[in-house]
Amino acid sequence: LDPEAAREAEKYENPIPSRELILAHLADRGSPASREQLVEEFGLTTEDQLEALRRRLRAMERDAQLIYTRRGTYAPVDKLDLILGRIAGHRDGFGFLIPDDGSDDLFMSPAQMRLVFDGDRALARVSGLDRRGRREGVIVEVVSRAHESIVGRYFEEGGIGFVVPDNPKVQQEVLITPGRNGAAKVGQFVEVKITHWPTARFQPQGDIVEVVGNYMAPGMEIDVALRTYDIPHVWPEAVLKEAAKLKPEVEEKDKEKRIDLRHLPFVTIDGEDARDFDDAVYCEAKPGKLRLFSGGWKLFVAIADVSSYVKIGSALDNEA
Known part of the structure; x- marks a missing residue:
């Protein structure tokens, strides 16, 4: 039953x-x-x-x-004495499977690590002990992949294109499908979508979906890190549409119970490449009896009332 x-x-x-x-x-x-x-x-x-x-x-x-x-x-x-866990790669080519059940990690040889990427979830079987007495394992099944794409530098050798991952914990070079290099130039950072996962006999293969930029370009390390660690960096369409509806001018109803200080030359303190400009300052000297010893300074600090524009439950609010 x-x-x-x-x-x-x-x-x-x-x-x-x-x-x-x-x-x-x-x-x-x-x-x-x-x-x-x-x-x-x-x-x-x-x-x-x-x-x-x-x-x-x-x-x-x-x-x-x-x-x-x-x-x-x-x-x-x-019933098969298999261990489920997350793969943790090492820059020297070997790695570990960190079991979900909290038991000791399984050492994964470089040969086993060629089957997986750092962060993948896999089932493994204990195959014995390594030279240091640690449990060693073999990959039985990859349960889920941590990344659908890899960021790295594009190179060519013998007419074959390949990408060397920027993440040092991922050691496999990704072969690029002929004709799918996205017009990338040798040495550039690219994002490659994996189309064929690695096996015991074959390297991973993929298509270049974005040329991120040149190796020494200013700010490139930020662009690469955003993609390497899957940090959200592209605004969803719903957010862009909602933002486009915001009016640049202040409506009369928004002035109620507020003091209008737009005549003062405020200066934003947000960085030049910030995604939001919601803090600004203005400072002026207070009148005094002597020119060198004024009555001090008056500092204005302006902070945007975000809640006036971003409503609870909206696309902008959810993205934030």
């Missing part, structure tokens, strides 16, 4: 076995099962049930509850 049958009946018109039942069934079965075998063993008949089971198995595979074997069968991860 399905321990979560009531929950499944509430969620679906044609309920299918819960994740808990699928895992328990595979454990009792004692061997992996194909989707077709599970369909037969659970007595599923309708197209809706077959599609729902397919999606559930894919979701369980994505969440590292099941692994899809080379024989086309599903097996519970916890």
Whole structure:
């Protein structure tokens, strides 16, 4: 019996076995099962049930509850002595798998690290101990990729283009698909979208989607860092549309209960390349009896009332 049958009946018109039942069934079965075998063993008949089971198995595979074997069968991860964790690369080529369960890290040799990128999530199996007595592992399955694109410098050798990642923890050079170098010049920083992930036999491959700029260009290190570490740097379309609706002139209703100081020559204290200019200052001498000893200084500090323009729940507010 399905321990979560009531929950499944509430969620679906044609309920299918819960994740808990699928895992328990595979454990009792004692061997992996194909989707077709599970369909037969659970007595599923309708197209809706077959599609729902397919999606559930894919979701369980994505969440590292099941692994899809080379024989086309599903097996519970916890019954295969596999360890789920995050890959941490090292600039010297080796790396570690940091287990989700908090157990000791698994050392990953340079050969194993060629299958993954820093930050990927993977399932690994303990293969033994390395020379220093640390647990060593081998990659069984890459569960999810940390990055869809890589930033680095573009080079050519023997007519073949490739990108050397800027992130020192990523050691694999990415081969560029012929004709998809985005008109990049040798030495420039580019962003390459991965189209083929690395395997034991092949390097990763991708297409250049953006030429970031020249190696020594001012501010290039910032542009590269934004892309390397996936820091948001492109305004969403909804934000741009909302910002475009803001009027440059101050409306009469906005002047209510405020003192108009626009006649004073305020100077912004935000940097020249800032994305918002919301702080400004103005300073003037106070009159005194002697020219060299005035009555002091009067400093005006103006801070924008952002809430007057950015409303709670708006696209601008959500992006901020």
